[in-house]
Amino acid sequence: MKGEGGLDKRKAYILATVVYEYIATAEPVGSNTLTQKYNLGVSSATVRNELAELEAGGYLVQPHTSAGRVPSDAGYRTYVDDLMQPEELAGDDRRRIRDELRDASRELDEIIDHTTRLVGRLSKNLAFVTKPQPDTQVFRHLQLIWLSPRSGVAIVVTSLGVAAQSLFELASEIHADDLTRFSNALNARLSNRPLRDIGEDHVAAAASELGIDDELRGAVTQALRAARSNEGATIASAGAQNLLDQPEFQDLRKLRSILRIVEEQKTLYDLVADAIGTEKPSVIIGQELGLDELTDLSVVTVPYRFGEHAVGMLSILGPRRMPYGRLLALASGTAETLSERLSDVELK
Amino acid sequence: MKGEGGLDKRKAYILATVVYEYIATAEPVGSNTLTQKYNLGVSSATVRNELAELEAGGYLVQPHTSAGRVPSDAGYRTYVDDLMQPEELAGDDRRRIRDELRDASRELDEIIDHTTRLVGRLSKNLAFVTKPQPDTQVFRHLQLIWLSPRSGVAIVVTSLGVAAQSLFELASEIHADDLTRFSNALNARLSNRPLRDIGEDHVAAAASELGIDDELRGAVTQALRAARSNEGATIASAGAQNLLDQPEFQDLRKLRSILRIVEEQKTLYDLVADAIGTEKPSVIIGQELGLDELTDLSVVTVPYRFGEHAVGMLSILGPRRMPYGRLLALASGTAETLSERLSDVELK
DNA sequence: CCTAGCACTCCATGCCAAAGACTGCCAATG
DNA sequence: CATTGGCAGTCTTTGGCATGGAGTGCTAGG
Numbered sequence: 001m002k003g004e005g006g007l008d009k010r011k012a013y014i015l016a017t018v019v020y021e022y023i024a025t026a027e028p029v030g031s032n033t034l035t036q037k038y039n040l041g042v043s044s045a046t047v048r049n050e051l052a053e054l055e056a057g058g059y060l061v062q063p064h065t066s067a068g069r070v071p072s073d074a075g076y077r078t079y080v081d082d083l084m085q086p087e088e089l090a091g092d093d094r095r096r097i098r099d100e101l102r103d104a105s106r107e108l109d110e111i112i113d114h115t116t117r118l119v120g121r122l123s124k125n126l127a128f129v130t131k132p133q134p135d136t137q138v139f140r141h142l143q144l145i146w147l148s149p150r151s152g153v154a155i156v157v158t159s160l161g162v163a164a165q166s167l168f169e170l171a172s173e174i175h176a177d178d179l180t181r182f183s184n185a186l187n188a189r190l191s192n193r194p195l196r197d198i199g200e201d202h203v204a205a206a207a208s209e210l211g212i213d214d215e216l217r218g219a220v221t222q223a224l225r226a227a228r229s230n231e232g233a234t235i236a237s238a239g240a241q242n243l244l245d246q247p248e249f250q251d252l253r254k255l256r257s258i259l260r261i262v263e264e265q266k267t268l269y270d271l272v273a274d275a276i277g278t279e280k281p282s283v284i285i286g287q288e289l290g291l292d293e294l295t296d297l298s299v300v301t302v303p304y305r306f307g308e309h310a311v312g313m314l315s316i317l318g319p320r321r322m323p324y325g326r327l328l329a330l331a332s333g334t335a336e337t338l339s340e341r342l343s344d345v346e347l348k
Numbered sequence: 349m350k351g352e353g354g355l356d357k358r359k360a361y362i363l364a365t366v367v368y369e370y371i372a373t374a375e376p377v378g379s380n381t382l383t384q385k386y387n388l389g390v391s392s393a394t395v396r397n398e399l400a401e402l403e404a405g406g407y408l409v410q411p412h413t414s415a416g417r418v419p420s421d422a423g424y425r426t427y428v429d430d431l432m433q434p435e436e437l438a439g440d441d442r443r444r445i446r447d448e449l450r451d452a453s454r455e456l457d458e459i460i461d462h463t464t465r466l467v468g469r470l471s472k473n474l475a476f477v478t479k480p481q482p483d484t485q486v487f488r489h490l491q492l493i494w495l496s497p498r499s500g501v502a503i504v505v506t507s508l509g510v511a512a513q514s515l516f517e518l519a520s521e522i523h524a525d526d527l528t529r530f531s532n533a534l535n536a537r538l539s540n541r542p543l544r545d546i547g548e549d550h551v552a553a554a555a556s557e558l559g560i561d562d563e564l565r566g567a568v569t570q571a572l573r574a575a576r577s578n579e580g581a582t583i584a585s586a587g588a589q590n591l592l593d594q595p596e597f598q599d600l601r602k603l604r605s606i607l608r609i610v611e612e613q614k615t616l617y618d619l620v621a622d623a624i625g626t627e628k629p630s631v632i633i634g635q636e637l638g639l640d641e642l643t644d645l646s647v648v649t650v651p652y653r654f655g656e657h658a659v660g661m662l663s664i665l666g667p668r669r670m671p672y673g674r675l676l677a678l679a680s681g682t683a684e685t686l687s688e689r690l691s692d693v694e695l696k
Numbered sequence: 697c698c699t700a701g702c703a704c705t706c707c708a709t710g711c712c713a714a715a716g717a718c719t720g721c722c723a724a725t726g
Numbered sequence: 727c728a729t730t731g732g733c734a735g736t737c738t739t740t741g742g743c744a745t746g747g748a749g750t751g752c753t754a755g756g
Binding site for chain 2: 747748749750751
């Protein structure tokens with residue numbers, strides 16, 4: 001008898017077939033379906049025995065006595081990790097993605113947005129993309145703009161465009177001249193450093209050198225902090241309506257909580273937050289997501305890069321019964337194209 | 349016999365009651381319900397006669413023979429225009445809105461976003477808010493930033509913050525000095541003008557005066573055009589999941605197309621685009637929206653102001669059976685608070 | 697003009713029987 | 727000893743049907 005871990009060849013094939021068939025039909029699959037549609041070389045009775053053992057091993061579950069089998073989380077996991085054959089993105093899909101992204105504007109937000117919509121459409125599921133982590137970006141320019149004797153705006157530009165704008169109002173009067181000198185000093189000092197390496201000490205050093213008062217120094221520190229912060233870490237999402245087509249969402253309560261999660265963004269972000277910075281695609285299945293509302297769902301998530309760093313994740317959320325191979329290929333292909341596109345628009 | 353237009357007092361009261369009751373219960377309302385729950389002073393038989401006449405007049409419809417009456421578009425229209433008594437926003441709702449908005453950040457997008465979520469939550473419907481029309485804003489500052497010998501960024505700041513950033517790459521070499529001179533000249537010339545009044549001729553005049561080459565002049569024109577353009581006219585939306593609670597959306601196909609419309613944004617924007625700039629709240633009911641997918645829905649939309657101008661609309665989309673009075677009060681109250689908040693964060 | 701009463705229509709509900717889809721088990725088989 | 731055909735048993739799904747209830751329109755009488 002083989003242990004839990006090592007499925008013999010036939011069991012593995014049967015498990016793969018059950019998962020495959022269930023993904024395709026959304027119906028519990030029984031021994032007859034299997035023997036008829038797939039060439040197993042054994043009778044349905046034999047398959048029944050195997051199915052019973054797969055169920056005992058935790059790979060399959062039965063919704064009720066007289067129904068076929070459905071994969072469990074463990075079943076999907078084994079399928080994704082060991083049984084599934086990797087797919088490639090079709091050549092013309094790849095071309096289409098490239099074409100669509102080329103037409104998108106040169107602005108970061110719009111590129112991300114466009115990509116997300118595209119993936120939502122092609123995947124027929126919910127796509128979401130985290131915006132590039134600000135603190136991995138490279139500082140390019142700080143601009144202090146004089147607006148009135150007591151107020152101004154600080155604008156921080158990174159290699160991906162304007163990262164933060166921050167209005168400041170001071171008690172003391174501002175000299176336009178100070179703004180220019182301070183800006184110039186900071187630009188000379190900080191240019192091309194990663195935002196995450198820029199500390200208050202740099203600002204303080206420049207300020208004391210030039211005799212800049214504390215208030216203005218504080219305003220600049222504040223602006224840099226805002227630019228660096230992953231706080232407002234937002235995502236773009238698209239394709240929520242696709243989920244409605246899935247038979248598993250006839251239940252409106254489930255649907256409602258999913259929509260809420262999508263709208264909130266934060267929960268969605270947290271799902272993949274751990275993975276940001278990693279280089280490998282990953283799949284999170286059902287309960288592994290750690291949320292009651294999402295037990296019927298899975299997420300495929302792949303990193304995209306800006307320059308050398310993996311800076312964000314492109315993800316697809318769909319029913320646990322999603323076509324993992326196809327979606328992994330789609331996500332990876334798109335992430336690659338997105339990465340290329342981002343280096344196109346880099347401010348160099 | 350009174351004509352179509354002029355309902356006698358009793359008919360008007362009965363119509364109002366039917367609409368009111370239907371809004372509250374979502375069930376077709378019959379003559380018995382009316383006589384029992386509301387003090388009409390006549391018997392149900394009389395009410396039946398009146399109901400039949402209201403139906404003949406087009407104000408009510410009957411889903412089927414043995415059901416009660418439901419308002420038609422015309423019925424709702426009459427209710428909203430003539431019969432409904434205007435409501436006021438409760439004092440503590442008003443205070444709560446003010447408090448919540450005060451805590452929101454000082455950045456335009458976040459304020460709009462926050463407001464939208466708040467209205468979504470309080471209205472228990474879908475809220476959407478158009479961003480302020482760029483061309484009504486006032487030019488404050490143009491900043492040309494030198495990045496490399498052949499590239500730079502143009503940033504346009506208006507009274508509501510950064511309106512556009514636009515990367516430019518030129519064939520000829522850029523002198524940092526030219527950028528500064530050109531920026532200064534344009535700022536002196538354009539400051540405090542509404543964006544919509546700024547034409548290419550201003551840029552051309554400044555350029556020729558300073559001997560700025562055509563390429564750079566083009567880049568700046570481009571940046572100003574981007575800032576002024578209402579193209580990317582986007583909206584914020586929140587509360588889509590609330591619609592699921594409404595009994596009229598058990599039908600998933602309807603729901604799907606509504607979600608798609610919400611995600612696309614453009615259709616939603618177009619619904620209220622005509623109204624932008626007007627000063628009055630308005631209500632659009634069912635078929636008046638002009639979209640098959642939205643026949644069961646209505647929109648309440650009210651303007652908000654920035655300074656002197658109405659610059660955007662705050663809207664609530666919900667079932668045609670929505671509590672118009674309450675939502676109008678909520679929308680108006682919030683729009684007012686939003687307007688105040690915007691002048692707080694104006695760059696003066 | 698109003699009202700009580702009544703016949704009628706249509707929908708919603710619950711129930712039951714029949715059909716269908718699987719399974720698990722058993723005894724027979726190569 | 728793994729495999730198989732057969733079969734009884736279990737559970738869900740479906741359709742039909744009768745019942746009850748809600749509401750109407752109409753009529754005749756106040």
